[in-house]
Amino acid sequence: MVKTGMMISDRYEIIDRVGAGGMADVYKAMDHRLNRFVAIKVLKQEYSSDAKFVSKFRAEAQSVAGLSHSNIVGVYDVGDENDLYYIVMELVEGITLKRYIERKGKLEIREALGIAIQIAQGLEAAHDNHIIHRDIKPQNIIISREGRVKVTDFGIAKATSSNTITSNAMGSVHYISPEQARGGFSDEKSDIYSLGITMYEMLSGGVPFSGDSTVAIALAHIQEEAVPLSTLLPEIPNGVEMIVSKCMQKKQELRYKSASDLINDLKHALSDPDGDFVKIEPLVDNGSPTKHVSDEELASIRRGTKKIVVTESDDNDLDLSDIEKETENEQEIDPKLEKAVIIGSIVAGVILALIVIFIVIKVFFTGGSTNEESNEVMPTATVAAEATASPEEPVEEGDELDDLADMSKQQAMNYLNELDVEVSIMTEERPSDVIEKGSVISTNPVAGSLLKDGDTVTLIISSGPEAVPVVDVTEYSVEDAKKALEDAGFTTKVDYAYSDTVEIEKVIGTNPEKATEVVKGELITIIVSKGKETKYGKVPNLTGMTKKQAKQALEKQGLKLGTVTSNYSDSVAEGGIISQSQSKGTELEEGTPVDITVSLGPEVTYRYEGSITISDNPFADDTQSGTIKFVLSQDGASKVVGSGETQMDYYSFPVSLTVDGWSESEGEIIMYVNGVRYNAYSISFTKVAQ
Secondary structure, eight states: OOOTTOEETTTEEEEEEEEEOSSEEEEEEEETTTTEEEEEEEEOHHHHTOHHHHHHHHHHHHHHTTOOOTTBOOEEEEEEETTEEEEEEEOOOEEEHHHHHHHHSSOOHHHHHHHHHHHHHHHHHHHHTTEEOSOOSGGGEEEETTSOEEEOOOTTOEEGGGOOOTTOEESOGGGOOHHHHHTOOOOHHHHHHHHHHHHHHHHHSSOSOOOSSHHHHHHHHHHOOOOOHHHHOTTSOHHHHHHHHHHTOSSGGGSOSSHHHHHHHHHHHHHOTTOOOOOOOOOOOOSOOOOOOOHHHHHHHHHHHTTEEOOTTOTTOOOHHHHHHHHHHHHHHHHHHHHHHHHHHHHHHHHHHHHHHHHHHHHHHSTTOOOTTTOOOOOHHHHHHHHHSBTTBOOOOSEEOOOOTTOBHHHHHHHHHTSSSOOEEEEEEEOOSSSOTTBEEEEESOTTOEEOTTOEEEEEEEOSSOEEEOOOOTTOBHHHHHHHHHHTTOEEEEEEEOOSSSOTTBEEEEESOTTOEEETTOEEEEEEEOOSOOOEEEOOOOTTOOHHHHHHHHHHTTOEEEEEEEEOOSSSOTTSEEEESSOTTOEEETTOEEEEEEEOOSOOOEEEEEEEEEOOOSOSSTTOEEEEEEEEEETTEEEEEEEEEEEEEGGGOSEEEEEEESSSSOEEEEEEETTEEEEEEEEOOEEEEO
16 A cells, blocks of 8 residues: 555655546655656556556556657656556646636637647647547646646557557547547547547537437537537637637548647637638548448447446546446337337328318318308418317427536527527526536426426526535544545645644644535645654854843843853953853754853952051060060961061060951961960951952
């Protein structure tokens, strides 16, 4: 099973699923070898064990791998791994032409011509390489965001030498060529026919042929003529109408001989849309009578049409079982219908003969009077009406309403306007998953009703698929969310975002949001949590800032102020920041603290000065002398002051001393005489700056 994030062939990483078809799913992927996004078409697992399907799948890639053209989706690679068969293609992000037409209703003439030229250029490149597409339709045309038109899905394309496609008439029957519907030989002109149908739809907003069943539509391509564009749109230029008409000719030889011839006329129409430059060659009359489709040929067409395969991407087609049932029903009914027509014709002939005889008798034998009161000859139409109507059930005059289902709104209105009776037309829109947007679902009154002058007919018009609310998948896993949304009818893609509240790999929400009314089939983006986002801030240079300024600067970066300490500085003024714990420019996770040191200014030193005069003389007279030493004792410490041990005599006293202490506390000076403590004297100190 292909999952988001898986690698194929160690090269292609699956990003998301972007589409699904009958045989394959399409994924957006990253080519890690060439570092580019690509589209990968992966064969569905139920077909991978079928050799026939695998062969067809590979043939698709091989048939277009050699093509390189700006109007064709390119094929880059083809391979298989563990029973996974895939084709790597150019990734074109845009909208299909079908969806584009649905959104706009119909296209402007110059816009339609421009798109048709690009499609034809892509076909020209394919045809030059002997490749026929065989399934040209708006669903297989992509308009990129840049406005480039690209032809895609050469799913049944083969080299022209591969003869016919009688075994399978693939694609939507609304665009199939008459020869494909018959199961006959198809060539480049089959693609031109389908392009003509596509141009018709671009210009008118609807397909030229519709019906209740695939068989009916296929037969319409063979037997019926499309309503001319000028009938639907009187303003359509002659040259443009003739181009479309030539492309849609029933006979292959009457169409454009090549895509290049078609391109020339399309370019001519851009400059001269009303010109008479399109030539449709008449068929050579060889004298042979007109050939009608025989019963056997009709049965053959039905059998061939039963083989039409409808892929999941065909919005307007029936599935195979519906086609088979429809065909079987028609085959059962047709012989009875033909018998009823024959009998009815005989009865009508007899009645008509009786009416004529009745009129002749009345005119010649009763003097021309057929009405006793008026003596006037009754008109033939009145006689016929009286002859066929019973007295109890008088004949009602009016027009019977046809079944308008699946007609475009414009076609239905044109039909009603062309009735013999005057009716008022009203419209009402209803959602439909079956009838395409802008086409008729039903009418009121119902089909088969008899319409008279002044009646009102309401056209119930499809507004497209019903809008439904987006499922709430909040906190689902990715796989569960995709399943829930896809089961509700949406397509999905995955995007990621950070969330502080939703755990990683769980769904945060969707775009459009839950409960929003969205048309089925639209793309819903699933937003998945990547967990809490880790944000970082750069540490600013805080040197010289004040503490307040530093806090503001850190908070601006998502950081915060940490521990604040102080120190002396000779270079930074008091109150300014001397240093920080993280260097300037360092990236830190948001909320991380940054410590700072604030300046106390230059460091000032002090000394504690004390002075004392000692008058106490240890010598009794001038005959005595000795060694004197003074010691300071303060705060439990002591030191010798003055000149140390000094020889002194009687006349040395009194002695004045200036002493530096350790603090402002009081100390004492101890005097020693000849090494013996003599006395102690108190001394006070004063703090003095140095």
